Amino acid sequence: MGRWEPNARERLAEAALGLYGERGYEQTTVAEIAKRAGLTERTFFRHYADKREVLFAGSRDLQELFVRAVADAPENAAPIDALALGLHAVCAVFADRRPFARARHAVITANAELRERELIKLASLSAALADTLRLRGVAEPAASLAAEAGVSVFKVGFERWIAAAEDRDLAQLVREALTELRAVAAGS
Amino acid sequence: MGRWEPNARERLAEAALGLYGERGYEQTTVAEIAKRAGLTERTFFRHYADKREVLFAGSRDLQELFVRAVADAPENAAPIDALALGLHAVCAVFADRRPFARARHAVITANAELRERELIKLASLSAALADTLRLRGVAEPAASLAAEAGVSVFKVGFERWIAAAEDRDLAQLVREALTELRAVAAGS
DNA sequence: GGGTCGATGACAGTCACTGACATCGAGAGT
DNA sequence: ACTCTCGATGTCAGTGACTGTCATCGACCC
Numbered sequence: 381m382g383r384w385e386p387n388a389r390e391r392l393a394e395a396a397l398g399l400y401g402e403r404g405y406e407q408t409t410v411a412e413i414a415k416r417a418g419l420t421e422r423t424f425f426r427h428y429a430d431k432r433e434v435l436f437a438g439s440r441d442l443q444e445l446f447v448r449a450v451a452d453a454p455e456n457a458a459p460i461d462a463l464a465l466g467l468h469a470v471c472a473v474f475a476d477r478r479p480f481a482r483a484r485h486a487v488i489t490a491n492a493e494l495r496e497r498e499l500i501k502l503a504s505l506s507a508a509l510a511d512t513l514r515l516r517g518v519a520e521p522a523a524s525l526a527a528e529a530g531v532s533v534f535k536v537g538f539e540r541w542i543a544a545a546e547d548r549d550l551a552q553l554v555r556e557a558l559t560e561l562r563a564v565a566a567g568s
Numbered sequence: 569m570g571r572w573e574p575n576a577r578e579r580l581a582e583a584a585l586g587l588y589g590e591r592g593y594e595q596t597t598v599a600e601i602a603k604r605a606g607l608t609e610r611t612f613f614r615h616y617a618d619k620r621e622v623l624f625a626g627s628r629d630l631q632e633l634f635v636r637a638v639a640d641a642p643e644n645a646a647p648i649d650a651l652a653l654g655l656h657a658v659c660a661v662f663a664d665r666r667p668f669a670r671a672r673h674a675v676i677t678a679n680a681e682l683r684e685r686e687l688i689k690l691a692s693l694s695a696a697l698a699d700t701l702r703l704r705g706v707a708e709p710a711a712s713l714a715a716e717a718g719v720s721v722f723k724v725g726f727e728r729w730i731a732a733a734e735d736r737d738l739a740q741l742v743r744e745a746l747t748e749l750r751a752v753a754a755g756s
Numbered sequence: 757g758g759g760t761c762g763a764t765g766a767c768a769g770t771c772a773c774t775g776a777c778a779t780c781g782a783g784a785g786t
Numbered sequence: 787a788c789t790c791t792c793g794a795t796g797t798c799a800g801t802g803a804c805t806g807t808c809a810t811c812g813a814c815c816c
Binding site: 409410411421422425429430431 | 770771772773774
């Protein structure tokens with residue numbers, strides 16, 4: 381492994397989230413993050429492409445999980461139902477990480493650069509979901525619109541979960557958001 | 569006015585778009601932009617907050633135009649119809665600037681940082697539209713969903729306009745995208 | 757002709773990020 | 787045990803985005 385302690389990558393991510401939360405993103409230097417992790421600034425940039433990316437390391441896995449669940453949905457499932465299966469899979473990952481999700485969300489919403497990065501991650505997720513739906517035979521622009529709707533549903537449910545009382549279940553809040561979307565689409 | 573020639577801000581924007589198109593965004597330094605505009609690097613940052621913002625100077629005016637058109641829609645107009653009026657107003661602005669829009673769009677899509685910035689501008693637009701709809705009495709989450717849908721419609725129409733033949737009309741392509749959205753929402 | 761004020765220039769400084777090269781540590785092979 | 791290899795880390799110099807500060811210029815006012 382590395383030259384000293386193991387899990388350098390994880391230590392850097394923890395140090396970064398901690399410092400961003402304590403002092404704010406802009407007031408934290410990469411050198412400080414590396415120091416708290418017992419590493420050097422140069423090593424930080426070997427693990428993360430830039431100062432923002434350290435907060436989004438898990439987004440690739442999450443996207444793959446979401447996409448796979450949609451791809452593995454029953455062939456005859458409607459687009460919105462396939463997306464619901466993906467949403468369920470993603471919710472399961474977050475279930476026991478609420479404190480982490482809360483801290484991370486607070487840091488991101490407090491800084492414009494980090495919000496930018498989150499938006500492009502969500503756009504990437506949306507594009508991947510649209511691709512997957514197209515492979516299931518969904519035509520454009522229905523595939524893209526359904527994918528964006530699915531992402532919006534997750535955003536709404538996730539934010540309510542972050543703000544909600546301890547005992548609320550993310551999966552349930554996301555299901556409720558999905559129900560609201562169905563109502564809006566069916567209504568007016 | 570300024571120390572030398574007038575319109576320093578516009579000259580900087582022109583120089584930036586030109587250099588970004590010729591060499592690419594990353595290969596262009598702010599010092600080069602300033603030099604082409606006959607100014608210094610420091611003055612660039614007095615006019616634009618950062619190297620990306622020079623491509624998004626007009627987005628604030630565009631957002632205000634869009635929002636005002638929606639706010640001024642007849643009281644009894646449905647959310648989607650109010651948004652259609654806003655879309656129409658925005659299209660009019662672009663009508664005679666197709667070469668500029670094309671060049672700008674090519675530069676932005678070629679660079680991840682610039683795509684990030686565009687996404688946050690669109691998110692800001694969506695939030696402002698949602699606020700406006702709420703003032704018109706539209707409840708959540710219908711207001712946010714309608715606003716995001718309106719922005720998606722513009723994106724689709726705009727991209728087809730950029731890629732289309734010279735004689736296609738932006739307003740018409742946006743109307744077509746809106747029609748497709750209505751069909752998808754009403755369908756499945 | 758002098759004074760005021762906003763816009764610009766000049767300059768030093770911080771920090772994100774990169775390339776090049778040296779070095780360490782662990783495991784493989786002997 | 788000894789050496790070799792190789793990936794991960796350290797070190798250092800450098801570029802460029804961005805900022806704070808102060809001097810200076812040019813237009814307008816009186």
